[in-house]
Amino acid sequence: MKKNKTITYRFMRYLICIIILSNCLTFFCQYFIIQNNMKNQSMEMGKNLMESNLSMIEQYFRDVDNIAYSLIYNRDIVRFLKNDADRADDLKWLDGVESLYFNSRSDLRLSFYKEGKYNNIYSLLNKRDVSDYRYEKWYQEMLWTGKERILISGTATKDEPDFIHSIIYRIDDLYGNDVVGYLKIDMDLKYLKEIFVHDYSRIAGTSITDEEGKMLFWDKLIIELDDSVYNGREHGVMETEEYLISYGTSENTGWHICMAMSKAELFRNHYKLIPVLF
Numbered sequence: 001m002k003k004n005k006t007i008t009y010r011f012m013r014y015l016i017c018i019i020i021l022s023n024c025l026t027f028f029c030q031y032f033i034i035q036n037n038m039k040n041q042s043m044e045m046g047k048n049l050m051e052s053n054l055s056m057i058e059q060y061f062r063d064v065d066n067i068a069y070s071l072i073y074n075r076d077i078v079r080f081l082k083n084d085a086d087r088a089d090d091l092k093w094l095d096g097v098e099s100l101y102f103n104s105r106s107d108l109r110l111s112f113y114k115e116g117k118y119n120n121i122y123s124l125l126n127k128r129d130v131s132d133y134r135y136e137k138w139y140q141e142m143l144w145t146g147k148e149r150i151l152i153s154g155t156a157t158k159d160e161p162d163f164i165h166s167i168i169y170r171i172d173d174l175y176g177n178d179v180v181g182y183l184k185i186d187m188d189l190k191y192l193k194e195i196f197v198h199d200y201s202r203i204a205g206t207s208i209t210d211e212e213g214k215m216l217f218w219d220k221l222i223i224e225l226d227d228s229v230y231n232g233r234e235h236g237v238m239e240t241e242e243y244l245i246s247y248g249t250s251e252n253t254g255w256h257i258c259m260a261m262s263k264a265e266l267f268r269n270h271y272k273l274i275p276v277l278f
Contacts (some may be wrong), residue, residue, distance in 0.1 A: 013025075039244075043237040046246035047259055050235045053257065054248045061252040064108070064167060064185060067101065071110075072171045074184050079116050081171060094122055109186040115179050131220035138168045138184065151253060153216045164239075165216075204243060204262040211254040223258040230256055 068135055071077055077097075098110050109121035118132045124238045137151050152166040169183045205221020212229065225247060229238065236247030243260040250257065 018246075020235070028162070036218060039239075040242055042261060043239075043246075046237045046244055046259065047235065050246040050248045050259060052079050053259070054250060057250050057255075057257075058252050061250075064187065064245070066150075067105070068167065068169045068183055068185060071097070073168050073174070077112070077173065078171065078180055082173065083110065084116075086120075091122070096127065098123065107188045107190070109183040109188075113182040113184065115181050138166065142182070144169060146150075153210060153214075158272075202264070204260045206260075207258045209256045209258075211256075216255065221260055223256060223260050225256070 013014045022235040076093065083090070095113065101108060101110055109123070111121055113122070113133055114120055118134050121133070138150060141147075141152070142150050148170045150168050152168065167187070169185075170179055171181045171183055172178065173180050190277060203220075206217075206222040207215065207224060208221045209215055209219070209224075215222065215224075223245060225238075225245070229236075229247060230249055235246070237244060237246045239245075242263060242265060244261050245258055247256065247258045249255070254277045
């Protein structure tokens with residue numbers, strides 16, 4: 001009798017152990033399956049978000065280019081820049097053009113420069129007389145590269161995370177190859193920031209660097225990736241210990257854009273399932 005009880009006890013003990021082990025195995029399997037699914041969904045979300053932001057940035061700069069080209073090929077503007085004298089009627093008309101864009105696109109600031117009048121600037125928001133613009137960085141770069149359009153950006157710092165980006169367009173004579181002046185468009189990219197830096201708790205931070213790795217902009221978190229990450233990849237998602245990082249490169253500007261999503265935030269609801277599964 002005592003022997004039967006011992007066998008029964010051992011059998012029950014083994015059965016309980018098997019049940020506990022099988023439940024633990026089921027628990028861990030379900031946990032890792034759900035975690036893996038959530039990670040894949042989060043990475044896909046980050047990839048889609050980056051694609052959307054890159055598309056918005058490309059469209060933004062296409063719009064700026066369209067505005068610029070409508071001006072630099074305007075006959076009246078070319079005629080004004082070719083004339084040595086600044087007639088009052090021309091200045092009034094030019095102010096009207098700038099006012100039109102200033103009121104419709106408050107993120108843009110237009111400035112015109114005459115070739116040969118190196119101490120003059122024609123802009124609503126800047127003084128007419130300036131120091132010799134031939135010593136400006138943008139003029140030197142345009143002169144040496146021979147490009148018709150160049151991008152100039154400042155470096156973002158912790159004290160000043162925002163930045164003003166400028167595009168300079170060369171204006172040629174419509175009836176020849178002579179340069180008659182330049183159009184400089186300064187962009188306050190707070191407008192662009194509101195588009196692609198979403199007020200979204202899962203976005204832990206955003207950074208933008210230029211092709212040389214110079215930090216142009218950051219919001220909440222400075223993200224630095226090795227240049228090899230971008231080689232041969234239009235965009236993608238990578239994982240670190242704390243973050244899922246989506247990255248991409250703008251074709252128009254060559255900027256590298258990184259957005260970090262906190263894994264703790266992404267998996268917060270997932271962690272709430274642990275006691276339920278247990």
